[in-house]
Amino acid sequence: xxxxxxxxxxxxxxxxxxxxxxxxxxxxxxxxxxxxFSNLVDKGEQLLGVGQVTYSTAVKKAAPAVVNxxxxxxxxxxxxxxxxxxxxxxxxxxxxxxxxSLGSGVIISSDGFLLTNNHVIAGADRIIAVLKDGxxxxxxxxxxxxETDLAVLRLDLKKLPHLSLADSGKAExxxxxxxxxxxxxxxxxxxxxxxxxxxxxxxxxxxYEDFIQTDAAINVGxxxxxxxxxxxxxxxxxxLLFSSGGGNEGVGFAIPSSMARFVTKSIIKHGRVIRGWLGxxxxxxxxxxxxxxxxxxxxxxxxTGVYNNGPADQAGLQRGDILTGINGVxxxxxxxxxxxxxxxxxxxxxxxxxxxxxxPVSVKARVATRPNIVNQ
Numbered sequence: 103x104x105x106x107x108x109x110x111x112x113x114x115x116x117x118x119x120x121x122x123x124x125x126x127x128x129x130x131x132x133x134x135x136x137x138x139f140s141n142l143v144d145k146g147e148q149l150l151g152v153g154q155v156t157y158s159t160a161v162k163k164a165a166p167a168v169v170n171x172x173x174x175x176x177x178x179x180x181x182x183x184x185x186x187x188x189x190x191x192x193x194x195x196x197x198x199x200x201x202x203s204l205g206s207g208v209i210i211s212s213d214g215f216l217l218t219n220n221h222v223i224a225g226a227d228r229i230i231a232v233l234k235d236g237x238x239x240x241x242x243x244x245x246x247x248x249e250t251d252l253a254v255l256r257l258d259l260k261k262l263p264h265l266s267l268a269d270s271g272k273a274e275x276x277x278x279x280x281x282x283x284x285x286x287x288x289x290x291x292x293x294x295x296x297x298x299x300x301x302x303x304x305x306x307x308x309x310y311e312d313f314i315q316t317d318a319a320i321n322v323g324x325x326x327x328x329x330x331x332x333x334x335x336x337x338x339x340x341x342l343l344f345s346s347g348g349g350n351e352g353v354g355f356a357i358p359s360s361m362a363r364f365v366t367k368s369i370i371k372h373g374r375v376i377r378g379w380l381g382x383x384x385x386x387x388x389x390x391x392x393x394x395x396x397x398x399x400x401x402x403x404x405x406t407g408v409y410n411n412g413p414a415d416q417a418g419l420q421r422g423d424i425l426t427g428i429n430g431v432x433x434x435x436x437x438x439x440x441x442x443x444x445x446x447x448x449x450x451x452x453x454x455x456x457x458x459x460x461x462p463v464s465v466k467a468r469v470a471t472r473p474n475i476v477n478q
Contacts, residue, residue, distance in 0.1 A: 157280060161292055163334030166234050166263035168327055170284040171205035171218055171241070173226035206283035206327030207231060207241075207255065208336060209264040214257040215370065217362055218326030219341050220246045223253050231257055234290055245369030249309035251341055252362060254369045265328065267366070268335035270358035273297055273314065281318040281340050281354070283327025293319035295352075302355065303437035307342065312441055313355040314338045320354030329356040338362075364445050378446035379472035381412020384436040387424065395424060396460050400434040402426035405456075417467035419456065426462075427455040443469065 205222035209215070216231065223229050229241040241255040273279075277297045285291050295318030302313040314329065320343045329338035338356030345351050368375045384403040392399040402424040408415045419425075425439065426432055429452055433439055446452065448471040456463050 157278070157294065157332060160280060160330060160332055160334035161282070164265055164280075164328055164330045164336065165282055165290060165292070167209045167265040167336075168234065168282045168290060169207045169209065169216065170232040170287075170290070171207050171222055171326060172230045172232065173205070173223055174228040174230075175225060176227045204284070204287055204323045205325055206323065206340070208326070208328045208339065209257070209262050210267060210336070210366065211264050212262055214259060214262055215244065215366070216241070216255050216257060217339055217366060218253050218255060219339065220248050220251045220253040222326045223255070224248075229255065231255070233259075233263075235263075245373050245375070247365050247369065247375045249375070250357060250361060250365055251308050252339065252357060252365045254366055265330075265334075265336040267359040267363045268331070268337050270314065270337045270360045273300060273331065273337050273358070275299060278332045279314075279316050279318055279337070280330050280332075281316070281320050281324060281327060281356075282330065283320075283324035283340055285319075285321035285323040287323055295319070298353075300358075301438070303435070303441070305355070310361070310441055310444060311437065312358055312361050313341075314358050316354050316356060317352040318354060319352075320356075324354075361441070376448065377444040377472040378448055378450070378469040379412070380414045380443050380452075380467060380469065381409035382414045382419065382425075383407035384425065384439070386436065387434060395457075397424060397457055402432075402434055402457065403436045403439060413467045413470045417454070417465045419454070419465065419467070420458070422458075423463075424457040425454065426457060428452055444472065 207216045207218035210217055230238055231241045232238050239257045239259050241257055244254040244256045246253040275297050279297055281293045295316050297314060298317050299315040302315050303311040305311055320340050324340045327340045328336055329340050331337050337359050339362050340356045342355050344353040365375055383406050385406050387402055387404050389399045391404055405421055405423045405425055408419055408421055446469045448469050450469050452467050454465050454467055
């Protein structure tokens with residue numbers, strides 16, 4: 103019986119294999135299109151949903167709004183001989199010190215406002231913005247905010263390309279991002295990476311920090327440039343890199359668009375940044391402190407000081423209270439609390455939740471304008 107089956111099946115199997123080989127190498131016999139390796143790759147990519155990956159659409163959308171920034175400072179030279187020995191006619195040589203373009207900026211409105219880093223233009227007597235289309239213009243300073251390292255400039259040009267500030271709160275670790283700027287004065291350059299972390303606020307570089315960390319290459323000259331997502335939306339202003347040797351090592355930081363939006367709106371409206379203030383000092387709630395106060399570690403922040411007659415003092419907050427939430431948002435990060443309060447309009451009310459003597463308490467505090475002499 104087995105011998106009979108093998109005699110019947112073997113010829114059929116050989117015929118099937120022969121037929122498949124004919125169809126593969128001579129598809130024209132059956133009217134099928136000729137197959138090739140490239141066709142097979144293309145078909146495979148279609149089946150897998152992959153193919154050539156490009157971010158050119160995002161770059162074309164964003165790049166025209168990114169400018170190079172060149173600054174010039176003037177220094178007084180030696181005295182020239184005065185006119186007829188009259189001190190009133192004493193003049194000085196104006197020695198012009200010109201610095202190469204080592205900064206970037208992003209145009210954020212059609213009426214000419216642009217964002218850059220404060221350290222890019224600090225101390226400059228003249229600021230020139232160079233657009234991707236070749237136009238140049240002197241930029242006027244609308245306002246600066248050293249506490250976030252942001253500056254708002256204004257260009258007097260028509261038909262300006264611009265990027266609106268997107269919602270950086272939707273950015274997540276792992277998102278693809280592109281950094282556009284002017285590294286080393288080479289001209290506009292695009293680098294790619296991912297978001298490595300969000301909410302970095304422990305670098306002790308600025309008073310207010312909430313950095314997006316990225317491994318997209320950020321080098322000298324990228325400061326003030328755009329950090330965009332894969333859709334070409336502006337989610338951050340590139341501001342600094344961490345490096346032991348002065349070059350990119352995959353650790354760069356950008357100011358999130360949410361913080362930049364607040365600073366920009368305040369500067370355009372008031373000429374300066376007006377921040378909310380509670381008047382407290384705080385420190386993290388370590389395990390040792392949590393055990394001492396009988397609460398869970400990282401359940402809040404410990405209030406270590408209250409400014410006399412400040413909003414917190416008037417609301418009844420005390421040293422030793424554990425702040426656990428503001429307006430329904432729980433927190434165990436003092437920097438985040440400071441950032442949150444800073445963006446509240448002075449005169450607005452906050453519902454603050456605390457733990458006092460192991461009991462939850464809610465108080466209402468009215469936000470005041472932050473004085474310049476304090477940090478919180």
